[in-house]
Amino acid sequence: MDKNVGVIGLGAMGAGMAASLRRAGLRVHVFDVRQPAVADFARDGGVGCASPAEMAAHCDVIVSVVVDARQTESVLFGENGCAAAMKAGSVFVMCSTVDPKWSAGIEERLLAKGVHYLDAPISGGAARAAKGEITMMTAGRPQAYAAAGGVLDAMAAKVYRLGDRAGAGSKVKVINQLLAGVHIAAAAEAMALGLREGVDAAALYEVITHSAGNSWMFENRMPHVLAADYTPLSAVDIFVKDLGLVLDLARSSKFPLPLSSTAHQMFMQASSAGFGREDDSAVIKIFPGIELPGKAQ
Structure with a gap:
């Protein structure tokens, strides 16, 4: 797959997901507030980014694996957030556990900017994330799935499509x-x-x-x-x-x-x-x- 993919959040799940994407042959850019985690991933064959905005300038797909809705809002719309820098037609994949109504609202905000959105919470634990075998509970418009290409399958053993609008996955x-x-x-x-x-x-x-x-x-x-x-x-x-x-x-x-x-x-x-x-x-x-x-x- 000839894609630049970004992963925001290199915790127990995100680090394994980023490694799985790298094994699949993707060019993986990463950001985390913990710079040593970014440096470790870059040293092993990835691209470290100083901010979500920097990542967005290079990536067709951004996968967010942060803790909650507040952190997701921050990486999207906060200082040096990625939303303003994302290219039209790119896709933001939201993997946190959040209020379904909140997720639907983010979809609308990003669509207004020409950016696709996938409501895609995850399950499976760190060991499965490291093997590319997590479960993804996804929902979104067909264009969002098309923009994500094979990225979801590179991270997950099971990708469930649960609806054509954000919220159903959450x-x-x-x-x-x-x-x-x-x-x-x-x-x-x-x-x-x-x-x-x-x-x-x-x-x-x-x-x-x-x-x-x-x-x-x-x-x-x-x-x-x-x-x-x-x-x-x-x-x-x-x-x-x-x-x-x-x-x-x-x-x-x-x-x-x-x-x-x-x-x-x-x-x-x-x-x-x-x-x-x-x-x-x-x-x-x-x-x-x-x-x-x-x-x-």
Whole structure:
């Protein structure tokens, strides 16, 4: 593919996505507020950019993998943002978890500038991102897909087309996050009960992951608890935000979500206790009267 592609945000997901694009033979330009991350990627065979605006001057496709709507607004319309510099007919691929109505509004703002937009939240984790095997939940006009060319397939094992207007992809991602957040909270609750009852934590993990009570989140997150490693791959505060989006979406149609509400309160409690920037599995720290595993000596 003879394309210049930009990736904004070199966190756990963005770095892997950028590497996947590079493996596919694309000319990959990157920007991150952490300049060492940009320098590392450029040293391995990419192009570092000093700002989103600089990237936009060179790239036909820009993939944004920042934390939330506020950061996306900043890289688009803030100082040295890319929106004003993007070429007519280029496409902005928005991969954050955001309010679906907000995403639809960004589509309209960019279309007014002659720029295409794809509502394209992602899932799969850092390991799959590094392999080019994430899932993308996309929605947008046919012209936006055409402008993106094969870029989406270079990053993802599954690219779902969920609608011809922005917003549908974000709705599906919000629903995915409902399950993800509830499952992490339930996994933490189950492990906490096991610890309270004196069950060997490693044995409990082994049994559950080979039994009907298992979930992807239990299997993926509880090893962080067993290793006492709360280095954030996805932080507690991410689920404060994402479950908040879940509840906002449901509130607009007065739809009850009792499990989501409880899980949101659990993550809120963990954040308020000072664990907001730790791995989301740190929600287990809200449970009283348990002794969590310590780091191996």
